[in-house]
Amino acid sequence: MSKTLSCYAFETLINKLQTDSKKIPLSSYFEILGEDSSKLPASAPLFITWNKNQSLRGCIGTFQSLPISSGVSKFAINSAFQDPRFPPIKAKELDSLSVSVTLLDNFREIKNANDWTIGLNGLKISFELDGDYYSGTFLPSVAEDEEWDKITTLYYLLKKADYSIAKSNVAEFYKNGLDEGWLKLVKYDGLKQGVTYEEFNKIRNEI
Structure with a gap:
């Protein structure tokens, strides 16, 4: 670079x-x-x-x-x-x-919320719930710089999108959204x- x-x-x-x-x-x-x-x-x-x-x-x-x-x-x-x-x-x-x-x-839509690598991939989320639209992104360096694990990164990504959720519910939220197709998660380099x-x-x- x-x-x-x-x-x-x-x-x-x-x-x-x-x-x-x-x-x-x-x-x-x-x-x-x-x-x-x-x-x-x-x-x-x-x-x-x-x-x-x-x-x-x-x-x-x-x-x-x-x-x-x-x-x-x-x-x-x-x-x-x-x-x-x-x-x-x-x-x-x-x-x-x-x-x-x-x-x-190299933007790729993923169907598993763990299908990305800290320090290598950025994440972009978008979804619509109850008539409200949410979106947010983290560049590839963010999780590494902040020393976050994956679930912490996914939690803060939702907060970045201005969506409030308990951290204990994050894994289930992503699984349901990706399985049901109303949540879009994209990884990129x-x-x-x-x-x-x-x-x-x-x-x-x-x-």
């Missing part, structure tokens, strides 16, 4: 926060890092995650396949300024930020790479 995309996410944020800054193109980061752009897909679903002092500061993405350059640029801004869980990122926070870009691929602001700034200064 390419550090170039993470640098470009930071570049986009810098350009937004510092209006006098001239935006460096994505191609310049590929060149300075010696990375081959042809090894990445031309377009892909993707998520941008900002962290501050190793704690989540914003994460937004899309399951729609977008051109890499415009997709990273768009969601670097969306995740920095439009995540409803957090206030918009400010320039004074830059020194404490890191960013990661995750490209998504993700390629992730990130940089800290310090790393990004050193690379930027070389351009």
Whole structure:
């Protein structure tokens, strides 16, 4: 996975926060890092995650396949300024930020709630109950980073979808939903790479 995309996410944020800054193109980061752009897909679903002092500061993405350059640029801004869980990122926070870009691929619907691997697969859930629609997702790194087992991950996935349930009922809920066909569970792969602001700034200064 390419550090170039993470640098470009930071570049986009810098350009937004510092209006006098001239935006460096994505191609310049590929060149300075010696990375081959042809090894990445031309377009892909993707998520941008900002962290501050190793704690989540914003994460937004899309399951729609977008051109890499415009997709990273768009969601670097969306995740920095439009995540409803957090206030918009400010320039004074830059020194404490890191960013990661995750490209998504290989989506497969599964019929067994345990048919996925922690650290390898992301999960996307969707279902409708009593006239209400629920959906949510966790990127492949979430369960591993949080040190969750599978049942804990599945429990928090329901909470992410804004559905309340006792943890003791989670296994039965998934089994019934998958067996009866009203619950859809999809696993997917993700390629992730990130940089800290310090790393990004050193690379930027070389351009």
